[in-house]
Amino acid sequence: xxxxxxxxxxxxxxxxxxxxVFVTAGxxxxxxxxxxxxxxxxxxxxxxxVGIPFSDPMADGPVIQQSFMRALGxxxxxxxxxxxxxxVREVSDGPIVYMSAFNLEFHYGIEKFARDAQYSGxxxxxxxxxxPEEAGDxxxxxxxxxxxxxxxxxxxxxxxxxxxxxxxxxxxxxYVSVAGITGKQKPLEEExxxxxxxxxxxxxxxxxxxxxxxxxxxxxxxxxxxDGVIVGSAVVRLLEAVRPQHEVIDGVCGxxxxxxxxxxx
Amino acid sequence: MKMQxxxxxxxxxxxxxxxxxxxxxxxxxxxxxxxxxxxxxKKFKKELDFLLAEYVGxxxxxxxxxxxxxxxxxxxxxxxxxxxxxxxxxxxxxTLGQALLALRxxxxxxxxxxxxxxxxxxxxxxxxxxxxxxxxxxxxDDMERQKLNVYRMRMMGATVxxxxxxxxxxxxxxxxxxxxWISTVGHTHYIIGSVAGMHPFPMIVRDFQAVIGKEARKQIxxxxxxxxxxxxACVGGGSxxxxxxxxxxxxxxxxxxxxEAGGTGQKLGQHxxxxxxxxxxxxxxxxxxxxxxxNGQIAETHSISAGLDYxxxxxxxxxxxxSGRAEYVTITDAEAVEAFxxxxxxxxxxxxxxxxxxxxxxxxxxPKMKKNQIIIVCLSGRGDKDVDRMAKLAENx
Numbered sequence: 001x002x003x004x005x006x007x008x009x010x011x012x013x014x015x016x017x018x019x020x021v022f023v024t025a026g027x028x029x030x031x032x033x034x035x036x037x038x039x040x041x042x043x044x045x046x047x048x049x050v051g052i053p054f055s056d057p058m059a060d061g062p063v064i065q066q067s068f069m070r071a072l073g074x075x076x077x078x079x080x081x082x083x084x085x086x087x088v089r090e091v092s093d094g095p096i097v098y099m100s101a102f103n104l105e106f107h108y109g110i111e112k113f114a115r116d117a118q119y120s121g122x123x124x125x126x127x128x129x130x131x132p133e134e135a136g137d138x139x140x141x142x143x144x145x146x147x148x149x150x151x152x153x154x155x156x157x158x159x160x161x162x163x164x165x166x167x168x169x170x171x172x173x174x175y176v177s178v179a180g181i182t183g184k185q186k187p188l189e190e191e192x193x194x195x196x197x198x199x200x201x202x203x204x205x206x207x208x209x210x211x212x213x214x215x216x217x218x219x220x221x222x223x224x225x226x227d228g229v230i231v232g233s234a235v236v237r238l239l240e241a242v243r244p245q246h247e248v249i250d251g252v253c254g255x256x257x258x259x260x261x262x263x264x265x
Numbered sequence: 266m267k268m269q270x271x272x273x274x275x276x277x278x279x280x281x282x283x284x285x286x287x288x289x290x291x292x293x294x295x296x297x298x299x300x301x302x303x304x305x306x307k308k309f310k311k312e313l314d315f316l317l318a319e320y321v322g323x324x325x326x327x328x329x330x331x332x333x334x335x336x337x338x339x340x341x342x343x344x345x346x347x348x349x350x351x352x353x354x355x356x357x358x359x360t361l362g363q364a365l366l367a368l369r370x371x372x373x374x375x376x377x378x379x380x381x382x383x384x385x386x387x388x389x390x391x392x393x394x395x396x397x398x399x400x401x402x403x404x405x406d407d408m409e410r411q412k413l414n415v416y417r418m419r420m421m422g423a424t425v426x427x428x429x430x431x432x433x434x435x436x437x438x439x440x441x442x443x444x445x446w447i448s449t450v451g452h453t454h455y456i457i458g459s460v461a462g463m464h465p466f467p468m469i470v471r472d473f474q475a476v477i478g479k480e481a482r483k484q485i486x487x488x489x490x491x492x493x494x495x496x497x498a499c500v501g502g503g504s505x506x507x508x509x510x511x512x513x514x515x516x517x518x519x520x521x522x523x524x525e526a527g528g529t530g531q532k533l534g535q536h537x538x539x540x541x542x543x544x545x546x547x548x549x550x551x552x553x554x555x556x557x558x559x560n561g562q563i564a565e566t567h568s569i570s571a572g573l574d575y576x577x578x579x580x581x582x583x584x585x586x587x588s589g590r591a592e593y594v595t596i597t598d599a600e601a602v603e604a605f606x607x608x609x610x611x612x613x614x615x616x617x618x619x620x621x622x623x624x625x626x627x628x629x630x631x632p633k634m635k636k637n638q639i640i641i642v643c644l645s646g647r648g649d650k651d652v653d654r655m656a657k658l659a660e661n662x
Binding site for chain 2: 054055056057058059060061062065072077078079101102103104106107108128129130131133134151152153154155156157158161165176178179180181184185
């Protein structure tokens with residue numbers, strides 16, 4: 001069984017919600033990311049979402065855009081991130097998913113990427129700019145490599161699209177909790193509740209919500225009717241200030257612990 | 266021959282598609298459905314035709330540039346005078362069509378990206394005319410080099426939103442417009458200005474711009490009693506070129522030449538020649554030729570003309586290149602500047618620096634052709650916006 005599925009089963013058995021934490025690979029540098037990921041699991045993250053930096057992200061706000069620029073400035077590449085992930089796997093068994101603009105893996109070669117990602121121990125991939133209709137060539141390769149393709153459902157998606165999307169989706173459904181970009185508007189609880197209910201009609205997969213969730217209070221509120229929450233920009237913001245590595249890691253982990261506590265009620 | 270592309274999924278051969286975040290998919294489906302309805306609606310066609318005639322001033326002349334032809338000493342050179350359109354370029358053909366679509370979809374706000382400012386100005390004009398709120402995204406580097414157009418947009422009531430991320434040019438303006446649209450898609454229509462981006466935009470923009478080629482085809486048959494031998498147009502995203510080329514697609518004897526920005530050199534970062542020097546990738550919603558580095562990061566580009574300073578190109582041009590239907594060449598900054606001066610002096614017509622790239626290519630090929638052969642070049646915009654820049658270049662010489 002894939003680490004993601006196992007994690008959600010475990011959480012369900014314990015009556016807990018998944019805390020999914022996004023960090024940009026290579027921000028402030030790759031060594032920090034490598035040391036940070038195992039510590040995130042220790043601090044209470046259930047799944048770590050590794051952001052693959054891209055020059056022109058479609059749906060990211062200024063916080064993640066700038067983080068990507070810092071990482072690219074450090075010479076971060078997909079190959080380097082795969083190697084880092086492999087090293088993390090030697091010390092940690094927590095589920096890791098990549099979030100990446102499709103062009104990077106397309107350029108790397110999807111077949112090669114699937115192989116290398118499997119070797120590095122990547123459990124799932126989110127391509128925010130790849131809808132299932134465009135993923136025809138990608139899905140069989142992911143399946144062969146045992147990597148879950150995680151698709152997005154949006155506030156604008158109707159019942160028919162939700163069905164199409166969830167049929168192709170594995171691991172969990174990523175519900176985009178605001179019609180907007182990352183780190184900007186706050187999600188409206190009632191709207192999220194309604195859409196999540198629609199998603200549940202279409203699939204038995206766990207549903208996690210992300211985009212605009214930045215405080216422990218929000219995480220607790222949204223966690224009540226989802227299977228997990230995804231927090232990104234609020235974490236990445238903590239990577240901005242230039243400071244010693246241990247302070248960066250402690251800062252992020254402190255925030256993750258607060259989110260964990262709030263989610264556990 | 267009737268052209269059947271794109272296919273149902275929005276592909277032109279291997280290029281195109283819809284590589285977007287799910288949030289936008291319902292809006293793209295709505296746009297496609299509304300467009301197909303509008304196309305069959307006689308009232309829509311009548312309204313657009315009326316505006317094109319009475320507001321834009323179509324049809325535009327197909328003008329035989331006698332003195333330029335004589336100077337070059339080869340093929341006859343006809344200029345398709347899109348520079349004479351209201352707002353100064355071909356862009357208005359598309360913005361009026363899309364603004365009318367926005368009204369049909371009950372959207373109250375339009376947004377646009379702009380490089381040279383011509384698409385922004387054309388969107389601002391259409392929005393003013395039809396009572397829509399308008400925000401135009403423009404890189405701060407482009408705002409500096411195309412200042413005049415920034416003022417024009419503001420005077421027509423549009424807000425120019427400065428874009429400071431990335432290379433602060435057209436690519437970043439488009440990324441930012443896309444991000445805005447993701448957040449405002451309920452009441453906003455995104456008027457993409459080129460035959461680029463995700464399906465159905467390349468198809469819609471092509472169809473609205475095809476008026477250029479349809480007129481040119483009819484005009485040349487009336488004047489010369491035959492079809493031209495060669496079509497030439499500049500290609501950034503590629504809307505004026507596709508507008509001219511598309512109606513001639515089935516005329517196998519008519520050659521087509523797209524001219525990309527050769528900039529200052531061959532190295533990545535020195536030019537904007539996606540088709541000539543790029544590789545296939547995914548940017549701004551579609552699969553096509555891109556300028557990217559060895560890791561798939563989008564490269565910075567350079568061109569003296571802001572409108573060609575873009576790392577991607579429309580999917581149908583990629584298909585035309587791959588299938589050999591059109592050839593794509595490059596013209597350097599210096600050659601474009603020279604052609605700007607040449608056409609200004611020979612004919613009293615100042616081309617936009619974008620269009621000057623096409624004129625420069627005419628200067629290269631016309632002398633090698635026979636005197637009874639015919640070239641149609643798309644003069645996609647007028648050079649007023651570049652006068653300041655050209656004057657400074659002249660002073661520095």
